[in-house]
Structure formats: C-alpha cells, structure tokens
Amino acid sequence: MTPLVELPPQVVEEIVRRAGRPDFERWSEQLHRCGYCSRPVRLRGRVVHQSADGRRVGYSTDAEPDQMLMIRCGNRRAAVCPSCSWEYAGDMWQLLYAGAAGGRKGVPESIRSHPLVFATLTAPGFGPVHTTRTDRTGGPARCRPAHGTPRLCSHGRPIWCTTIHGEDDPRLGQPLCPDCYDYPAHIAFNWHAPELWRRFTITLRRALARTAGLTAAEFVQHCRVSFVKVAEFQRRGVIHFHTLIRLDGPGDFDPPQISVDATGLAEAIRQAAAHVRLTVEMPDGPDLVLRFGKQLDTQIVNSGPAGKLTPEHAARYIAKYATKSAEGFGLGERRITPEALPLLDVPDHVSQLVHVAWQLGEHPIYEGLRRWVHMLGFRGHFASKSRHYSTTLGAIRGERRAYRQRQATEHVRELLDEDTTLVVSHWQFAGVGYLTIGDTTLALSAAARAREQRQVARDAA
Ligand SMILES: [Zn+2]
Ligand SMILES: [Zn+2]
Numbered sequence: 209m210t211p212l213v214e215l216p217p218q219v220v221e222e223i224v225r226r227a228g229r230p231d232f233e234r235w236s237e238q239l240h241r242c243g244y245c246s247r248p249v250r251l252r253g254r255v256v257h258q259s260a261d262g263r264r265v266g267y268s269t270d271a272e273p274d275q276m277l278m279i280r281c282g283n284r285r286a287a288v289c290p291s292c293s294w295e296y297a298g299d300m301w302q303l304l305y306a307g308a309a310g311g312r313k314g315v316p317e318s319i320r321s322h323p324l325v326f327a328t329l330t331a332p333g334f335g336p337v338h339t340t341r342t343d344r345t346g347g348p349a350r351c352r353p354a355h356g357t358p359r360l361c362s363h364g365r366p367i368w369c370t371t372i373h374g375e376d377d378p379r380l381g382q383p384l385c386p387d388c389y390d391y392p393a394h395i396a397f398n399w400h401a402p403e404l405w406r407r408f409t410i411t412l413r414r415a416l417a418r419t420a421g422l423t424a425a426e427f428v429q430h431c432r433v434s435f436v437k438v439a440e441f442q443r444r445g446v447i448h449f450h451t452l453i454r455l456d457g458p459g460d461f462d463p464p465q466i467s468v469d470a471t472g473l474a475e476a477i478r479q480a481a482a483h484v485r486l487t488v489e490m491p492d493g494p495d496l497v498l499r500f501g502k503q504l505d506t507q508i509v510n511s512g513p514a515g516k517l518t519p520e521h522a523a524r525y526i527a528k529y530a531t532k533s534a535e536g537f538g539l540g541e542r543r544i545t546p547e548a549l550p551l552l553d554v555p556d557h558v559s560q561l562v563h564v565a566w567q568l569g570e571h572p573i574y575e576g577l578r579r580w581v582h583m584l585g586f587r588g589h590f591a592s593k594s595r596h597y598s599t600t601l602g603a604i605r606g607e608r609r610a611y612r613q614r615q616a617t618e619h620v621r622e623l624l625d626e627d628t629t630l631v632v633s634h635w636q637f638a639g640v641g642y643l644t645i646g647d648t649t650l651a652l653s654a655a656a657r658a659r660e661q662r663q664v665a666r667d668a669a
C-alpha cells in the first residue's frame with residue numbers, strides 16, 4: 209500500500225472517515241464479497257422473502273453502507289481490473305482444462321485419450337528487430353551477431369546488434385532500421401490474421417485427411433478438429449496464436465475414427481502452418497502473400513506418466529494470455545487517431561504502426577481498419593474456440609453468476625435470520641467505481657493483499 213504520508217490530505221481524510229464509520233466492517237465485507245474489484249458496479253434495491261409461516265420479510269440496500277451493494281465489474285483485462293481479470297483467467301482455465309483433461313464441465317474423462325497438441329503459430333518477419341536469444345546452453349546470447357563481414361543496409365544503418373538485451377530493454381521489438389521495416393505488411397498481417405487462421409484450420413483438415421487416406425467428404429464423417437486459441441501480441445506488435453488442437457469423432461466428444469495419433473496430428477499442424485497462404489490486396493503495390501512464420505512450436509499434450517506437457521500446464525499457459533491485450537503498447541483500449549499519439553508517449557515503432565494503419569484504412573479495401581488502430585489492426589477475438597472444444601465461457605460464468613445470486617440470497621437470508629424463500633427482487637443501477645479516492649485506495653490495497661494470498665494458493669495447487 210502507498211504510505212499514508214504520500215497521499216493527498218483529502219484522501220487521508222476520506223480513508224480515516226471511512227474506517228471510523230460504525231458500518232466499516234459491513235463495508236469491508238462487501239468489498240471482500242465483490243473480490244476487491246477495481247471499479248465495482250453499485251446497485252440499489254430490495255429483495256422480498258417469504259418466511260416459513262407466510263410472513264413477508266424484506267431486505268433493502270437502504271440499510272447498507274452508502275445505501276448500496278457492490279458487485280464485480282467483470283472486465284477481462286488485467287490493466288482495468290486485476291481481480292476480475294484473475295477471475296476471467298480462472299474461468300478460461302476451467303474451459304481449457306475441461307477440454308484437455310475431461311471429467312468436468314460436461315466433458316467426459318475419455319477425452320484424455322484423444323490426440324491433443326499445443327501449438328504456437330507466429331508471424332513471419334517484416335524486418336529485423338532487437339530481440340532476446342539464448343545460446344545452445346540456454347544462456348543469454350547476443351541480439352543479432354554479424355556473421356562474416358558486417359554490412360550496412362541501403363539506408364546506411366548496421367544490420368547487426370551485438371547487445372545482450374535485458375528483458376526490460378525498451379529497444380526490444382524495435383526494428384534495427386525503421387526504413388527497411390515493412391510496416392504495411394505488418395499491419396496487413398494483423399488485419400488478416402483471423403482469416404489466415406481460418407484458412408489454416410481448413411488446410412489442417414486436408415492434411416489430416418491425406419494422412420488418413422480419406423477424401424475431404426469421408427474425413428468429416430470420421431473426424432472433427434476441435435480447438436481453442438488465444439491471440440497474443442509479440443513485442444514487435446504483431447499477433448501470434450497459442451492453440452490447443454484436439455481430434456474428436458463426428459459426435460459430441462466421441463473418439464476420432466481415423467488412425468492418426470498425436471504425433472501425426474503434430475506433423476499435420478506443422479505441414480498446414482508451413483503451407484497455408486492468404487493473398488491480399490495492397491493499395492500501393494502488388495498483392496501480398498501472407499503466411500505464418502517459420503518459428504512454429506508443437507508439443508504433444510499427454511496426461512499419462514510420460515507426459516512432458518500435461519493438460520494442466522497447457523491450460524494454464526494459454527489462460528495466462530487471455531487477460532492480455534494491446535495495452536502494453538500504451539495505446540489504451542479505445543479507438544484513437546494519429547493526432548492523439550503525441551499525448552500517449554509511445555515508442556517510435558508503435559507510432560509508425562499507428563500512422564501506417566491509419567493510411568491503409570483510407571483505402572476502400574481496408575475499410576474499417578481505422579476503428580482498430582489502437583489494436584494495431586487486429587480485429588479478432590483474443591480468445592476463441594471451435595463449438596465442440598468444451599463448455600463455453602458463458603456457461604461457466606452463468607454458473608458462477610447463479611452461484612453468486614444464490615450466495616446473495618443466502619446472505620440476505622442470514623441477515624434476516626429466518627428460513628425464507630425469495631419472492632421478488634428489484635435492483636437499480638447506481639453507478640460504477642468507488643465513491644471516493646480514499647475508498648479506492650483502501651480497496652486496491654486490500655486487493656493486492658488478497659491477490660498475494662491467492663497467488664500463493666494457486667502456485668501451491
Ligand atoms: Zn472488476
Ligand atoms: Zn539488439
């Protein structure tokens with residue numbers, strides 16, 4: 209927590225006033241119940257219960273601190289609400305884990321025997337950027353050593369870099385020569401990445417059909433490719449995908465009826481990722497052929513004793529990325545125009561990407577791109593899955609919402625100290641966020657403490 213001495217006197221006064229109120233304990237309890245959300249939704253309302261002997265008893269927020277009840281904001285982004293994004297990542301993990309390990313959320317345990325591969329599909333290079341590397345022993349290595357005689361690019365800049373960059377080096381992801389860097393192709397990749405992914409799934413099915421010796425029509429009668437994927441921005445500002453891909457039979461969660469095992473699936477993924485192409489128009493020049501990068505990682509997920517990558521680890525790895533977005537580039541989460549850039553203090557590389565995206569968006573073939581400039585042109589979902597992978601996030605969240613409502617009802621029942629049934633509830637929106645900066649300060653410090661405890665618990669699990 210920020211030491212009190214650093215807080216403005218006004219805020220200190222707010223904290224002292226809040227803590228001195230007779231209903232402070234009840235306020236803290238509400239805070240705890242909404243998970244120390246950064247900007248909870250405030251509700252006013254009442255609930256009427258019927259007691260066992262037919263009497264009606266009421267609960268109203270009139271008796272609560274500030275006459276309101278706080279509930280979670282539910283935002284997935286860690287930069288907006290650490291608590292709710294944590295919860296989102298937890299839900300995401302449940303979804304991923306159910307599809308990888310089965311035995312939960314309506315997915316049968318037998319799913320463990322289906323071929324399952326964890327794959328990362330990267331973007332190709334658009335020009336050399338500063339990067340971190342490891343040598344053969346796994347130790348840190350130089351960024352881009354000059355092989356043979358050092359050369360300069362046509363703009364007179366070195367195309368080598370012998371620095372060993374630290375993880376927080378601001379040069380990471382920045383091009384060695386901005387004039388050599390293909391900015392329009394970079395933006396085009398982000399913009400078309402969802403379509404490139406869709407083409408990849410089609411190419412993958414064809415590759416699998418070939419491996420199994422089936423026609424495309426026969427293949428769909430024997431096998432279904434289920435997947436879940438999460439998009440992540442690399443430091444250079446380009447999208448890549450982390451994905452879990454599983455083979456099923458034609459029915460819900462049936463075993464696949466083809467003779468392709470996890471090794472065969474991994475091979476088919478590598479083939480499809482290497483061969484898929486998407487030709488797109490560019491306003492000023494020839495068509496561009498988009499493809500995935502050569503850096504491709506496939507790992508077989510195995511729940512048996514020989515499993516190097518367990519379903520738990522794969523699920524945790526992907527869920528981690530679900531709460532990230534382009535916020536790391538300092539562009540915020542709303543639409544922007546290039547005029548806003550001087551106010552945002554972003555690196556030159558990001559600024560250039562924004563300018564180029566804006567220029568491309570002027571052309572009819574890139575209509576709509578200007579709305580996605582703050583996402584560097586990526587308009588897809590950060591997390592998505594095929595229909596049959598496992599349960600839906602909505603189902604998990606609905607389950608939890610129902611649970612929370614039951615808890616709220618239970619809570620009200622306890623307050624009333626009676627055995628009651630809910631008759632009617634009526635809620636009204638009263639605002640978002642805490643009432644004072646003092647309240648926010650108290651909530652955030654409590655949230656940080658709670659998060660530390662949960663991290664310890666999750667790490668231990
Ligand atoms: Zn929240
Ligand atoms: Zn470098």
Ligand SMILES: [Zn+2]
Nearest residue numbers: 361363385388
């Ligand atoms: Zn150059």
